[in-house]
Amino acid sequence: MAATATPVVFVHGMFLHAASWASWVELFRTTGYDPMNPGWPGEPSTVAEARQEPDRVAGIGIDDIVTHYAQIIGTLGRRPVVIGHSTGALVAQRLLDQGLAAAAVALQPPPIKGVANLAPSSIPVGWPLLRNPANRWRALSLTARQFRYSHGNALTAIESDQLYRQWAIPSPGRPVFELVSANLSRRSPATIDAANPGRGPLLMIAGGKDHSAHRAVVKATVKRYSAAPAVTDYQEFLDRGHSMPIDSGWREIADATLVWVRQHLR
Template sequence: MAATGTPVMFVHGMFLHAASWASWVELFRTAGYDPVNPGWPGEPSTVAAARQEPDRVAGIGIDDIVAHHAQIIGALGERPVVIGHSTGALVAQRLLDQGLAAAAVALQPPPIRGVANRAPSSIPVGWPLLRNPANRRRALSLTARQFRYSHGNALTTLESDRLYRQWAIPSPGRPVFELVFANLTRRSPATIDAANSARGPLLLVAGGKDHSAHRAVVRATVERYRASSAITDYQEFSDRGHSMPIDSGWREIAEATLAWMRRRLR
């Protein structure tokens, strides 16, 4: 089991505010860890402020998000376990690959460079954002209907709409373009050294009903990591969509994450 006070850093994904990790933060603190939940660069401290000031995150890319979290890690005095969701799961993998994290949990990650995303379900998620090239420099918002497809499709409409009202915020459009065109970009910010055997343990988690990060894509990412002798584990929750860290079933995912950390970080 990890020592008392081990830092755990949470990194959220697109269109969600850092405060959406609140339940996880409290659970991990109770479990003896020292949670850190900084949010993305430029992100206001509240959901309301983030909605009122969307331009504060406009133009921010994946490299900016990684650098922001790397700087915060530098002030911790100890390498944290990094838990990321969606785009934040890619950030967690980047930090692990760079040796800045002791371990990482990638919840429903997008494909890293070299992994093809052939899941038809992901097309309606990205296409409305990609069809206007100017969106790369803008802050973008989802409608409640788009949020239900991308995040809440495994929930009732009532719960999806509640989560949308509670946590949805504008996000920079640039990461969407960077992820979609990762395999066409030589220096893509989605690049990971999958053969890195010096990194710490990694857990990749998929949802069986996820439209945004299809389980087949997450499995393909796991297979790419087989080039490394470092620990790479996979867990799938067959009935869960992309909202798994924030919906009414969040505790199942959080406790499974805690169990993995206790097993792998001795």
Template sequence: MTSPKPVLFIHGLWLHASSWEPWIGLFEREGYAPSAPGWPGDPATVAEARANPDSIADHGIDDVVEHFAGIIRGLDAPPILIGHSFGGMIAQKLLGQDLGAAAVAIDAAQIKGVLPVPLSALRATLPVFKNPANRHRAVSLTADQFRFAFGNAVSPEESDALFERWTIPAPGKPLFEAAAANFNPHSPAKVATGNANRGPLLLMSGGKDHTVPQSVTRATLKQYRHSEAVTDIVDFPDKGHSLTIDSGWREVADTALTWLRGQGL
């Protein structure tokens, strides 16, 4: 009997790993072996993360990649990687290093080489960039900041509920690293986009996303133009950055499952 295919869920900034719970339940029912381990320093619960922001602070992109690479090395087979926001960037880096069977990058943070920096993205990340010392700190969002950065495509009531349930402080370091990526030849935001032997990649974007607008995802797709490996893109015109956790999450998850089956996974 074939063992279930492992699936590794990777969250982004400001969301706890437990925000993947609905996805984990769905993927288990569909015959996969899913897990959402969290970033280095992430406490076990949302409450603990809010109470101990220093445990999360000062972890950069390379730290997170190596953390998940170590988890992958302990698995019986290369996993399917599903990441949201900065988790989508991490998933792409791991796939480029041939550590995944495939990857689904949902509203993924911009990788090195992506040039558009829309004004909405600058506003969404202003809580971090307004103080250079935040590079080494963990930064929390207010409910209003979350509403702009994540919950703008859902009702104010749903946005506030998501904020209360899932948000945690986030390290500022990855944002500073990504912002400087195109000026740093050795940037940790660099992805092996030319790898022709990697597994298939699906990029997903929300048309109303303020944090990672569609122009960023489209520009990311262009970075893969020199690779012969499968690179697909799906747009959700009416969704924002909360698309993995809000009331419309199932459409996103089902789209990912359909694509994975189409890849023989």
């Protein structure tokens, strides 16, 4: 890899291991970028270890995750493109807002502070995690059935279950509570300066069948960014659910992302 290759940092979302980005990392490497997919703070290096040691991530919040990736970026020597999925997409936006990323792609992000999440489809995703307040400080896991609803609803049951077995890991419960209470908190970690004139380009991507990050909520976030003169683009894939980066159709999304990155880093 040439010393001048643009770094790309991938940030996964809740309940997926960092290794789930492997296909994206290989694609970006073969097209001339310098990609990396570090896990969240405390996350073991393999899916098996993450399942065996869930308490290693218990209590970790969104600010902890942002700080972790900011420290990694600080070692790169130049600002990367940051590509995040789900909660990782919020982290990508935070890093872009802080001037640490040259550009960012937010796949199926949760709403930032100031955007209401009124999508009924998200209630069955969050309620099993939120109904016990003690879950805020625990590491939580999804069942295969819960994963099917939150991530794999646009897939066959066979593919959803296969992805669950391959990539699903426990995640800290704290980010779920932080996201739900974002509009009630004065210092929410979901706060973004949507009018920031100095940030780099941002691409927001939604799935038309997404239960976890409803396309209407993603569009509302894009609208909030319209106060900024910086580039904010939106793409929607009507037949896709929340498994967008990892399912059998990942290449369509990755190719669209790659085209956009090339256009905005010229």
